[in-house]
Amino acid sequence: EDKVVQSPLSLVVHEGDTVTLNCSYEVTNFRSLLWYKQEKKAPTFLFMLTSSGIEKKSGRLSSILDKKELFSILNITATQTGDSAVYLCAGPNAGNNRKLIWGLGTSLAVNP
């Protein structure tokens, strides 16, 4: 059964720290992996990683995919209190690519 596992479940850091969030994607046929940020409301899309693009970067956020190991990390450098959120990882269901399988998320708290 396809599964997405995120670690750690929660993390508390101080402003300015660098954090690394992990996503393990156990699937029979890899297609893509997606990262989202969820603050108080809806998840917002951050990155999508595919076989043709194993690294994405946007400002202080970057993500790398290890396609062989089906593992991705999300790095946030020089964290700010506004980075406090739940970060979600998801991947298409191998049996039905119309559906996404979601991890439980990593809750990040950035203290001033």
Place this chain on the structure above:
Amino acid sequence: DAGITQSPRHKVTETGTPVTLRCHQTENHRYMYWYRQDPGHGLRLIHYSYGVKDTDKGEVSDGYSVSRSKTEDFLLTLESATSSQTSVYFCAISESPSDAGGPQHFGDGTRLSIL
């Protein structure tokens, strides 16, 4: 921001009553999804649609039905609400299947409480 509107944003109702949640999009995207989000369970897919009148079940579809008579509207109905359906419900849209360059974009959610 993706043009997705969910209504109502909040609702409190009693066990046994019917409830309909609406998702409206202005993006003309083919795929629409209904999720529920609960502590400890994350996002769980209830139903999704891949076109007008084309719908399929997700992992937690029992007790829910959906309809899509127009591209822009996707309705979620709880025929007889139960307390276990108290949750935050999110609608999402996507231009293409999840693995074809089309990430899902979410509405702001509906907080539903069933007493």
